[in-house]
Amino acid sequence: MQLKAGTKLHSSVCDTDVMVIKGSGDVALTCGGAEMVTARTGAPGQIDPGFASGTAMGKRYQTDDGSVELLCIKPGKGTLAVHGVALEIKAAKALPSSD
Amino acid sequence: MNISLVLQMAADTFPDRIALTHNGVHYSYGRLYASAQAAAAHIVESGAAYVSYLGESSPATVVALFGAAMAGKPFAPLNYRLTVPETNRLIERLFPVFLITDLDKAASVPDGAARVLMTGPEFLAATASEEPGEWDAPQDEEGVAVQLFTSGTTGEPKAALLRHQNLLGYVLGTIDFASAEEDEATLVSVPPYHIAGISAILSSIYAMRRIVQLPQFTPAEWLKQCCEQSVTNAFVVPTMLTRIIAHIDETNEQPNLQALRALAFGGGKMPLPVVERALTLFPEVAFANAYGLTETSSTIALLGPEDHREAHNHPDPLVARRLDSVGKPLPTVEVEIRGEDGSVLGPNELGEVFVRGPQVSGEYQGRKLTDDDGWFPTRDSGFIDDHGFLFLAGRIDDVIVRGGENISPGEVEKVLRSHDGVEDVAVVGVPSVEWGETLAAAVVLKPAVTVTAQELQDLVRKQLRSSRVPEHIRFVDALPYNEMGKLLRRNVKAIFAD
Numbered sequence: 099m100q101l102k103a104g105t106k107l108h109s110s111v112c113d114t115d116v117m118v119i120k121g122s123g124d125v126a127l128t129c130g131g132a133e134m135v136t137a138r139t140g141a142p143g144q145i146d147p148g149f150a151s152g153t154a155m156g157k158r159y160q161t162d163d164g165s166v167e168l169l170c171i172k173p174g175k176g177t178l179a180v181h182g183v184a185l186e187i188k189a190a191k192a193l194p195s196s197d
Numbered sequence: 198m199n200i201s202l203v204l205q206m207a208a209d210t211f212p213d214r215i216a217l218t219h220n221g222v223h224y225s226y227g228r229l230y231a232s233a234q235a236a237a238a239h240i241v242e243s244g245a246a247y248v249s250y251l252g253e254s255s256p257a258t259v260v261a262l263f264g265a266a267m268a269g270k271p272f273a274p275l276n277y278r279l280t281v282p283e284t285n286r287l288i289e290r291l292f293p294v295f296l297i298t299d300l301d302k303a304a305s306v307p308d309g310a311a312r313v314l315m316t317g318p319e320f321l322a323a324t325a326s327e328e329p330g331e332w333d334a335p336q337d338e339e340g341v342a343v344q345l346f347t348s349g350t351t352g353e354p355k356a357a358l359l360r361h362q363n364l365l366g367y368v369l370g371t372i373d374f375a376s377a378e379e380d381e382a383t384l385v386s387v388p389p390y391h392i393a394g395i396s397a398i399l400s401s402i403y404a405m406r407r408i409v410q411l412p413q414f415t416p417a418e419w420l421k422q423c424c425e426q427s428v429t430n431a432f433v434v435p436t437m438l439t440r441i442i443a444h445i446d447e448t449n450e451q452p453n454l455q456a457l458r459a460l461a462f463g464g465g466k467m468p469l470p471v472v473e474r475a476l477t478l479f480p481e482v483a484f485a486n487a488y489g490l491t492e493t494s495s496t497i498a499l500l501g502p503e504d505h506r507e508a509h510n511h512p513d514p515l516v517a518r519r520l521d522s523v524g525k526p527l528p529t530v531e532v533e534i535r536g537e538d539g540s541v542l543g544p545n546e547l548g549e550v551f552v553r554g555p556q557v558s559g560e561y562q563g564r565k566l567t568d569d570d571g572w573f574p575t576r577d578s579g580f581i582d583d584h585g586f587l588f589l590a591g592r593i594d595d596v597i598v599r600g601g602e603n604i605s606p607g608e609v610e611k612v613l614r615s616h617d618g619v620e621d622v623a624v625v626g627v628p629s630v631e632w633g634e635t636l637a638a639a640v641v642l643k644p645a646v647t648v649t650a651q652e653l654q655d656l657v658r659k660q661l662r663s664s665r666v667p668e669h670i671r672f673v674d675a676l677p678y679n680e681m682g683k684l685l686r687r688n689v690k691a692i693f694a695d
Contacts, residue, residue, distance in 0.1 A: 104198040104338050104362065117202070119369065155210050156374025169369060171206055193371050193527070195383070195404070196461045196487035196496040197396040197432050 099133060101125045101166065107134040111145040114153045114174030121166035129153070130176025149177040149184065159185035198361045199334040200342045201266040203368060203403045204230050208329060210375055216402060218382070218426060219256050219410045226402070229259055231326040236264025237334075239323060245295035245312040247344070250389060251275040251284065252299045253412035257317035258389040259398055260324055261297055266342055266361070269335035270295070273344040273356075274390040278680050281305045287346055287354065338362060343395055344562070345491050356562040357491045359395075366555030367494040368399050370529035377406035382456075383430040384422055386411040386437060391681060393464055396495035397432060406430065416444035420452045427456040432487075434464035436682030439471050442478065454479065463487035463496065465682050466589070466607075468614075469521055476509045488523035488589065490575060492566070494556040498532065498587050500524025515582070522586040530554030532587060533572070534580055544583050549593055550575045578605065595686055597626030598634050602664055606686075609667065612660045613638060613653055618646035623676050623689045624667060637693045638667035641675060669693055 101121040108115050109129035127134050131146025153170045159178045160167040166180050178185040212227030240248055248265035250258055265272035273291050275284060285307050288294060293312040297320045306314060342361045346354035383406050387393040401408045409426045411419060414437055422428060445452055460482050467486060483502035489495045500523055508519040526532040533541050534548040542548045551572045559566045559573030567573045579589040591607040606624040613622040621641040629635035642648055650670040657666045677688035
């Protein structure tokens with residue numbers, strides 16, 4: 099599917115919603131083993147047990163090379179993956195609060 | 198992208214957690230989100246092009262900010278300290294406006310300028326809602342989220358535009374969602390029409406750190422709120438910290454700041470003696486000095502707690518002077534120092550600070566100041582040292598050109614301020630037949646001290662050189678500052694006009 103920063107995407111098999119932080123062009127982005135969609139239609143599909151470790155609210159997920167980065171804005175049971183490779187949680191930054 | 202995502206995520210995650218405390222009344226994330234949705238419906242229905250808020254910090258500020266975002270209209274808060282004619286000129290630039298304001302100001306709003314006019318309490322009553330519904334906020338990438346009128350030390354105020362992507366870029370890039378502990382509370386004493394007031398709302402809600410609003414800053418009230426509300430974090434402008442410390446010294450009372458963990462300051466140059474006094478006075482507090490501009494959606498560089506403690510009383514002067522720096526650029530922005538010819542300068546070379554990054558708007562209504570590669574000229578002069586610390590040397594527009602030589606007022610002010618009898622000082626350029634421009638210093642002396650102009654001129658001659666010696670020196674009772682502690686150099690020049 100076509101990725102663009104700012105786009106909201108939904109899992110078609112669980113409650114997960116993400117916003118694209120980084121990434122562009124055609125990317126095979128899945129959640130719970132099924133391709134993510136821009137709008138949910140019909141009943142949710144079956145989650146792939148191999149991609150069922152879940153997403154966590156407010157966490158950032160990225161590919162190894164950092165070319166795709168997503169923000170989880172609603173958690174669910176599926177695992178995010180690009181081209182079948184599960185995304186990793188991006189390590190938290192430790193910036194002191196300045197406002 | 199839409200900044201309402203910030204509140205939506207918080208409300209989805211912990212709807213019942215306290216988001217905001219105002220005058221002892223608590224508001225949960227869920228309640229604020231539901232109110233913002235109700236506000237959005239009112240705003241859309243009104244047909245207004247802008248949402249404006251004219252008043253002190255209140256829960257209505259937060260509801261109006263997010264309600265405007267959900268309605269896809271810019272939020273344009275106004276400075277409540279302006280005169281009625283000044284205010285009316287700005288309101289006319291927001292036509293037609295959904296205006297939320299205090300009663301006494303509302304009486305003077307020009308006929309027909311406002312599509313809807315409500316007081317803060319009326320607005321909160323009209324939008325009171327406990328149950329969030331469904332609301333699809335517009336995801337317009339280019340949408341303007343916040344429009345701030347810059348303080349306008351010269352001419353009519355300019356309207357700085359901050360787009361959803363700028364503000365979200367700042368928040369998402371610098372803060373971890375829900376990273377605050379439930380007992381954390383931040384004291385917000387900056388007004389809502391200032392960028393620090395906007396970023397305080399967005400950052401605190403995204404971190405899920407409770408906001409405690411202090412609408413009218415006084416040192417006594419600030420200390421009282423810190424104690425009563427168990428405040429853990431606070432942001433102050435330099436004058437506020439100066440006044441807090443003066444208050445503690447004058448009353449000789451040890452304040453109860455046991456909960457306070459972190460104190461950030463920014464919005465202007467913090468005098469070194471104040472930082473040093475604060476570090477001694479609050480040994481357990483983590484200090485952060487933030488440098489940012491309206492046009493950069495708040496902070497772009499930060500001197501963090503470890504850097505403060507390391508530099509404090511360090512024997513190596515190159516480390517010790519870091520207290521006078523604004524730290525290092527955030528990982529999410531790039532900073533460059535450029536010379537007058539546009540070339541990128543190396544370490545320790547003084548030039549203009551340029552910045553680039555998702556949070557940088559660099560844009561006014563009708564005018565974009567960023568170049569083709571996205572670099573924004575801040576008009577601040579400064580340099581970066583060998584270790585990456587950014588030092589600022591004042592506004593480029595304040596530089597005095599005396600006989601073809603560029604002189605930064607800051608370097609002369611620093612020397613004059615080192616004199617025991619000097620409380621405050623401002624150096625400006627005034628017209629001179631001989632030099633084009635020459636230096637003039639307005640000096641505030643400490644109480645019951647006698648200092649001669651000659652003495653001060655000799656001090657500058659000895660420490661700098663003769664071209665830096667102020668030709669004119671006037672002793673004044675106080676210097677002209679605006680309410681955020683920004684020195685109004687135009688008004689200092691006026692002292693020497695006669």
